[in-house]
Amino acid sequence: MIANYHTHTTRCNHAVGTDREYVEAAVAAGMKTLGFSDHSPYIFPEEFGNYYSGFRMRPEAFPGYVQSLTALRDEFKGKIDVHIGVEIEYYPVCFEKTEKFLKDGGVEYFLLGQHFTGNEADAGAIYAGSQPGNREKFVEHTDTIVKCIESGKFFYIAHPDVFRYEADDVFYKETVARICEASKKHNVPLEINLLGYRGRRYYPKPLFWQVAGEVGAPVVIGVDAHDPGMLLDADEVAEAAMRDFAEYGLKYVEPELG
Numbered sequence: 001m002i003a004n005y006h007t008h009t010t011r012c013n014h015a016v017g018t019d020r021e022y023v024e025a026a027v028a029a030g031m032k033t034l035g036f037s038d039h040s041p042y043i044f045p046e047e048f049g050n051y052y053s054g055f056r057m058r059p060e061a062f063p064g065y066v067q068s069l070t071a072l073r074d075e076f077k078g079k080i081d082v083h084i085g086v087e088i089e090y091y092p093v094c095f096e097k098t099e100k101f102l103k104d105g106g107v108e109y110f111l112l113g114q115h116f117t118g119n120e121a122d123a124g125a126i127y128a129g130s131q132p133g134n135r136e137k138f139v140e141h142t143d144t145i146v147k148c149i150e151s152g153k154f155f156y157i158a159h160p161d162v163f164r165y166e167a168d169d170v171f172y173k174e175t176v177a178r179i180c181e182a183s184k185k186h187n188v189p190l191e192i193n194l195l196g197y198r199g200r201r202y203y204p205k206p207l208f209w210q211v212a213g214e215v216g217a218p219v220v221i222g223v224d225a226h227d228p229g230m231l232l233d234a235d236e237v238a239e240a241a242m243r244d245f246a247e248y249g250l251k252y253v254e255p256e257l258g
């Protein structure tokens with residue numbers, strides 16, 4: 001891999017290693033581009049009270065994130081291109097305000113990582129991977145991803161197969177085809193996620209990538225590094241992804257920030 005745009009930091013409370021160690025590991029692995037995309041801070045509206053999201057950066061930590069990555073970008077110039085992004089969910093009631101906060105603060109790109117339906121603070125929201133979800137929530141989750149692709153706000157879609165729906169394969173394929181077709185039409189790539197292979201998770205889900213291959217959607221590889229070591233051995237884990245590229249006839253693209 002010469003580029004990876006899916007990298008976390010300790011600010012999300014479930015990753016390890018310093019920012020510098022991630023950059024050094026990417027250089028050691030021979031990468032030319034490293035994009036950081038930690039779980040985004042979110043500006044939740046007052047109606048959520050003092051809701052605290054435990055798996056993402058706090059807004060107070062955001063200036064330090066940008067400062068640290070900017071300093072590393074300057075220091076490593078000529079060796080590797082460092083970019084500043086976030087991985088973020090689309091939550092209808094508070095995305096726009098959060099988006100402005102992030103852009104004003106220096107974020108260059110957004111990966112959509114839709115880990116929940118609705119808003120995570122809502123009583124009715126469900127975690128995409130928590131259980132084989134129901135049809136209604138699966139459709140809602142899919143609608144959100146399609147809308148985000150159409151919005152043009154997202155650099156690519158992280159693990160588009162993160163929603164766990166196993167009840168009906170025919171319905172699954174029809175539904176995810178909408179994601180794949182939107183991706184192709186708007187040229188917003190779909191990410192095959194190395195953390196999924198590494199953890200032998202329920203994704204990458206073969207049925208999803210079969211559809212992506214049939215539709216001809218653009219596909220990128222993302223490390224989803226939560227540890228600098230995951231950059232060091234990314235090429236080894238990517239071999240599993242390359243087998244799926246061959247198996248499903250996936251169209252590989254190297255994303256480039258405009």
Ligand SMILES: [Zn+2]
Pocket residue numbers: 008012014039226
């Ligand atoms: Zn994470």
Ligand SMILES: [Zn+2]
Pocket residue numbers: 006008087113158224
């Ligand atoms: Zn991630």
